Amino acid sequence: MAKxxxxxxxxxGVGQSEIFRKPQVLPFELALRACERAIADAGLTxxxxxxxxxxxxxxxxxxxxxxxxxxxxxxxxxxxxPAWWSEASVAAQISPIMEAVAAIAAGYATHVLCFRAxxxxxxxxxxxxxxxxxHPAPVAGYEFMIPYRAPSAANWIACHASxxxxxxxxxxxxxxxxxxxxxxxxGLNPQAIYRHPFTxxxxxQARMISTPFSLLDCDIPCDGTTAxxxxxxxxxxxxxxxxIVIEAIAAxxxxxxETWLARPDYPHMAxxxxxxxxxxxxxxxxxxxxxxxxxxxxxxxxxxxxxxxxFCGEGESGAFIEGGQRISLDGELPLNPNGGQLSEGRMHxxxxxxxxxxxxxxxxxxxxxxxxxxxxxxxxxxxxxGGAMLxxxxx
Amino acid sequence: MEGMTMExxxxxxNLPAITEMNNYFWKGGADGRLHILRCQGEDCRYWIHxxxxxxxxxxxxxxxxxxxxxxxxxxxFTVNHQPWIPGVPVPYVIAIxxxxxxxxxxxxxxxxxxxIEDVHIGLPVKVCFEPAPGGVFxxxxxxx
Numbered sequence: 001m002a003k004x005x006x007x008x009x010x011x012x013g014v015g016q017s018e019i020f021r022k023p024q025v026l027p028f029e030l031a032l033r034a035c036e037r038a039i040a041d042a043g044l045t046x047x048x049x050x051x052x053x054x055x056x057x058x059x060x061x062x063x064x065x066x067x068x069x070x071x072x073x074x075x076x077x078x079x080x081x082p083a084w085w086s087e088a089s090v091a092a093q094i095s096p097i098m099e100a101v102a103a104i105a106a107g108y109a110t111h112v113l114c115f116r117a118x119x120x121x122x123x124x125x126x127x128x129x130x131x132x133x134x135h136p137a138p139v140a141g142y143e144f145m146i147p148y149r150a151p152s153a154a155n156w157i158a159c160h161a162s163x164x165x166x167x168x169x170x171x172x173x174x175x176x177x178x179x180x181x182x183x184x185x186x187g188l189n190p191q192a193i194y195r196h197p198f199t200x201x202x203x204x205q206a207r208m209i210s211t212p213f214s215l216l217d218c219d220i221p222c223d224g225t226t227a228x229x230x231x232x233x234x235x236x237x238x239x240x241x242x243x244i245v246i247e248a249i250a251a252x253x254x255x256x257x258e259t260w261l262a263r264p265d266y267p268h269m270a271x272x273x274x275x276x277x278x279x280x281x282x283x284x285x286x287x288x289x290x291x292x293x294x295x296x297x298x299x300x301x302x303x304x305x306x307x308x309x310x311f312c313g314e315g316e317s318g319a320f321i322e323g324g325q326r327i328s329l330d331g332e333l334p335l336n337p338n339g340g341q342l343s344e345g346r347m348h349x350x351x352x353x354x355x356x357x358x359x360x361x362x363x364x365x366x367x368x369x370x371x372x373x374x375x376x377x378x379x380x381x382x383x384x385x386g387g388a389m390l391x392x393x394x395x
Numbered sequence: 396m397e398g399m400t401m402e403x404x405x406x407x408x409n410l411p412a413i414t415e416m417n418n419y420f421w422k423g424g425a426d427g428r429l430h431i432l433r434c435q436g437e438d439c440r441y442w443i444h445x446x447x448x449x450x451x452x453x454x455x456x457x458x459x460x461x462x463x464x465x466x467x468x469x470x471x472f473t474v475n476h477q478p479w480i481p482g483v484p485v486p487y488v489i490a491i492x493x494x495x496x497x498x499x500x501x502x503x504x505x506x507x508x509x510x511i512e513d514v515h516i517g518l519p520v521k522v523c524f525e526p527a528p529g530g531v532f533x534x535x536x537x538x539x
Contacts, residue, residue, distance in 0.1 A: 137409065137410065137411055137412055138409060138410075138411050139411065139412075143411035143417065143445075144420075144444075144445060144502065144503060145503045146409050146411075147408045147409055147410050147411070147533060148408075148489055148503050148504055148505050149408065149475070149479070149480055149483055149487065149489065149505065150475070150489045150503060151409070151479045151480065152477070152479060154477070155473055155475055155489050156503075158473035158489075159471040159472060159473050159489065159490065159491045159503070160471060160491075161471075161473075162471045162472055162473060162516065163470055163471035163491075163516060166516050207476075208474075208476040209475075209476060209477045210473045210474070210475045210476065210477060210489075211473050211474040211475075211476070212473075213473075256445060258444075258445045258503075259445065261491055261501045261502075261503060262444065262445075262499050262500065262501050263499065264498075264499045266470065266499065266501065267471065
């Protein structure tokens with residue numbers, strides 16, 4: 001097998017801020033807390049951090065919004081003097097980790113601070129603008145979608161879901177087990193926004209947003225930040241926590257929003273490219289994976305991530321999750337033990353990485369998977385973006 | 396709603412700026428036909444959507460919009476219930492249709508004249524147009 005640089009990189013620290021459903025603390029402040037916690041968790045100081053990566057591109061002076069903290073502002077606040085930084089978008093929300101691997105391999109950095117700062121609740125940016133009928137004109141990438149009174153990703157992903165679910169006979173009664181099981185997990189996670197369980201019958205009664213997605217199929221917008229330290233593996237071995245090695249990481253195609261409608265393999269998406277490329281970089285197999293941390297902006301995306309990773313066959317995710325047992329904490333493939341974005345809140349990709357690292361370290365407390373956790377899979381994104389990663393304990 | 400022309404009662408669609416790149420699509424419906432960019436290479440003739448500067452199939456630079464038949468098939472759809480846009484009544488259908496010229500030539504669209512309960516994957520449809528300010532004709536689809 002060729003030499004892949006991520007195998008010489010490890011996650012040495014993770015940190016998360018408080019997560020708020022309503023505006024309570026300035027999102028930029030939450031970003032600083034998460035970064036401070038991740039650096040401390042790694043046993044490092046700001047002086048040790050020589051690389052910084054975030055997603056998405058965020059201009060200096062930003063304190064809230066889709067990206068709530070900029071790299072220059074975080075560095076200025078924490079006294080970091082990075083020799084390298086990146087705001088690339090190649091692997092969806094886990095792009096900072098893929099970028100960090102490249103920087104470490106190139107010798108630009110040894111310890112890279114990666115963060116995803118979300119702060120859309122602080123201002124009525126999205127809902128408010130739409131509520132007032134005050135939409136900006138759609139730009140290239142969205143211009144063939146937005147004019148069709150389809151302003152939300154819920155609408156776009158729902159069309160794909162209808163094709164896939166109809167073709168394979170997957171039902172909402174099956175899909176509902178993802179939010180039901182994840183909410184049960186969230187009851188064990190003090191960080192989660194929503195912790196009260198609901199039944200599959202209650203799921204089926206929820207208000208419809210855009211078929212087949214009801215309110216309980218859509219993730220929870222929130223304010224909060226997750227931060228992760230990616231270190232050169234030999235440098236990570238001297239640090240307090242066991243290094244969590246990046247076994248493989250790969251990106252999906254970078255497409256215009258409309259081109260993912262036009263793939264010859266519709267309704268496949270960029271995430272199918274990401275998982276395929278990721279498996280090409282490892283000798284491990286889907287059966288080696290102990291926990292799954294899969295993007296759940298909408299429940300159907302999680303099902304497709306399961307199929308794309310090969311945890312079940314194409315079109316078999318409905319049968320796989322039905323009843324919930326196999327994806328529960330004591331099942332064969334515990335799924336999103338933190339409750340995922342459907343219950344914990346939309347920490348947007350890096351939240352899955354944070355949880356995978358805790359599970360691999362055995363530090364997930366009441367929601368620790370019952371089985372031994374040696375390998376975890378992370379899938380981030382949907383539609384035109386996809387990033388897939390395998391993490392493992394060092395053997 | 397009987398006797399009322401629904402489309403004219405709705406607030407305007409949120410349309411993109413019309414540019415040299417996209418005007419054939421948004422304004423091309425003035426002649427009642429849907430126009431899609433096409434490679435002019437004799438041996439290629441590949442349809443291209445969204446627009447590009449070279450043919451993704453043969454690399455050719457000679458590209459021009461041409462009318463398509465307007466016939467298509469519903470490939471996927473959602474019934475939107477969320478009132479995202481003030482003044483637009485819900486529910487309404489957002490669909491992805493495949494043009495008959497090639498299956499992976501897909502457009503997102505609305506099917507305003509088709510009763511929601513009649514919409515299904517595989518439904519044959521044909522293009523129609525909704526006039527909008529600035530000489531724009533928004534391509535929509537109706538029962539074939």
